[in-house]
Amino acid sequence: MEKGFLNITSEIGNLKAVLLHRPGKELERLTPGYLEELLFDDIPWLKRMQEEHDDFAKVMKARGSKIYYYETLLADVLRDEHIKNQFVVDVIKNSHVGNIELEKIIIEYLQGERPESIVEIAISGLHKEDFPKMEREFHLVDYVKYDYPFYINPLPNLYFTRDPGAVIGQGLSVNKMKTPARDRETMFLSYIYRHHPLFKEKGTSLWYDYQEHYPMEGGDILVLSDEVVALGCSERTTARGIEILAQRLFAKGKVKKVLVIQIPFTRAYMHLDTVFTMVDHDKFTIYPGVENAVRVYELTQGVTTPKVTPKESLEKALMEVLHLPAVQLIQSGGGDEITAAREQWNDSTNTLAIAPGTVITYNRNEATNDTLRKHGIEVIEIEGSELVRGRGGPRCMSMPLLREEL
Numbered sequence: 063m064e065k066g067f068l069n070i071t072s073e074i075g076n077l078k079a080v081l082l083h084r085p086g087k088e089l090e091r092l093t094p095g096y097l098e099e100l101l102f103d104d105i106p107w108l109k110r111m112q113e114e115h116d117d118f119a120k121v122m123k124a125r126g127s128k129i130y131y132y133e134t135l136l137a138d139v140l141r142d143e144h145i146k147n148q149f150v151v152d153v154i155k156n157s158h159v160g161n162i163e164l165e166k167i168i169i170e171y172l173q174g175e176r177p178e179s180i181v182e183i184a185i186s187g188l189h190k191e192d193f194p195k196m197e198r199e200f201h202l203v204d205y206v207k208y209d210y211p212f213y214i215n216p217l218p219n220l221y222f223t224r225d226p227g228a229v230i231g232q233g234l235s236v237n238k239m240k241t242p243a244r245d246r247e248t249m250f251l252s253y254i255y256r257h258h259p260l261f262k263e264k265g266t267s268l269w270y271d272y273q274e275h276y277p278m279e280g281g282d283i284l285v286l287s288d289e290v291v292a293l294g295c296s297e298r299t300t301a302r303g304i305e306i307l308a309q310r311l312f313a314k315g316k317v318k319k320v321l322v323i324q325i326p327f328t329r330a331y332m333h334l335d336t337v338f339t340m341v342d343h344d345k346f347t348i349y350p351g352v353e354n355a356v357r358v359y360e361l362t363q364g365v366t367t368p369k370v371t372p373k374e375s376l377e378k379a380l381m382e383v384l385h386l387p388a389v390q391l392i393q394s395g396g397g398d399e400i401t402a403a404r405e406q407w408n409d410s411t412n413t414l415a416i417a418p419g420t421v422i423t424y425n426r427n428e429a430t431n432d433t434l435r436k437h438g439i440e441v442i443e444i445e446g447s448e449l450v451r452g453r454g455g456p457r458c459m460s461m462p463l464l465r466e467e468l
């Protein structure tokens with residue numbers, strides 16, 4: 063198979079290229095009334111958040127990663143008039159305006175805009191006040207949704223680029239999000255995948271598609287090696303979605319085993335990577351509060367669905383699939399139950415490895431960072447007081463596109 067640009071065969075190989083989204087105006091559209099629906103617990107201060115995000119990008123750049131941004135790739139794609147027009151139609155379809163005539167008016171208006179403005183509106187939303195006033199007949203929906211401020215909802219979670227997509231081997235999983243709040247994000251990635259020269263080169267398989275029925279989110283996808291992928295079964299990622307993805311990986315790629323790690327289904331740890339990440343060849347960090355609750359299953363190629371084998375423990379399963387004599391599960395929080403729970407809430411376990419044994423973490427998680435260092439890990443700290451308010455850390459905020467093979 064001809065090699066494309068994308069290649070991820072581990073969680074820890076030197077990070078060469080990564081996809082980010084710099085938080086923008088969409089964050090300023092959060093109000094207390096919509097926090098829960100939009101999956102936030104607090105309202106970040108955008109200016110400081112952007113500074114923190116720029117520092118995050120700077121750290122990766124300094125270590126040799128090329129940074130790509132959603133907003134730039136998407137605008138590149140929309141320079142083609144035909145693609146731009148279709149994109150606008152799809153954005154409106156996804157926004158459930160509910161009034162067909164108004165939809166037509168908004169489509170015409172947006173199609174006349176420049177790619178950069180369309181991208182900004184598609185991400186930060188279209189506030190009713192920002193839309194030119196015009197004489198038109200009110201439909202029922204206009205009365206019913208009179209107090210609702212947007213025609214197009216903002217997407218404040220897009221800076222968690224990990225979740226809408228994941229590169230596995232030479233292919234891409236364009237995920238199916240569990241919640242309507244994040245649905246449109248995957249549509250953006252699908253446009254980039256289908257039309258951006260960086261992605262559409264030969265050799266890029268599509269492992270999963272956002273139009274599938276069963277939710278699957280990227281925070282639950284960990285590429286442990288070229289032959290083993292760990293998939294979290296969580297509040298967001300379904301058992302059936304896992305089976306479908308696993309079967310495709312077995313059929314078309316190099317992957318021989320999928321390790322399913324089932325975690326408790328709860329908001330505090332909505333994805334596997336909020337409680338468990340890989341930090342070195344044989345080292346992982348784990349939130350001790352879930353250690354006894356996780357269940358592990360090994361999937362291997364079956365006939366129509368994968369063959370399932372329950373495993374005794376996470377530690378043993380990791381040793382076996384990675385062919386290691388031992389692995390270390392480093393407990394976050396420095397051994398104290400309360401510290402561990404507090405720091406997990408602030409994404410202490412959501413580390414991003416940029417090289418074997420080198421991770422990026424938030425500086426606020428002092429106990430966990432200390433513990434990692436005591437285990438020989440190089441910890442690069444970033445400020446995250448504002449970024450953390452969306453409930454995600456460095457791993458959630460990055461979608462690796464290319465890592466050096468180990």
Ligand SMILES: NC(=O)NCCC[C@H](N)C(=O)O
Pocket residue numbers: 100101102219222224225244280281282332333335336452453454455457458
């Ligand atoms: N991989 C991750 O754990 N991503 C964090 C996502 C946080 C976001 N507010 C969400 O609830 O989807």
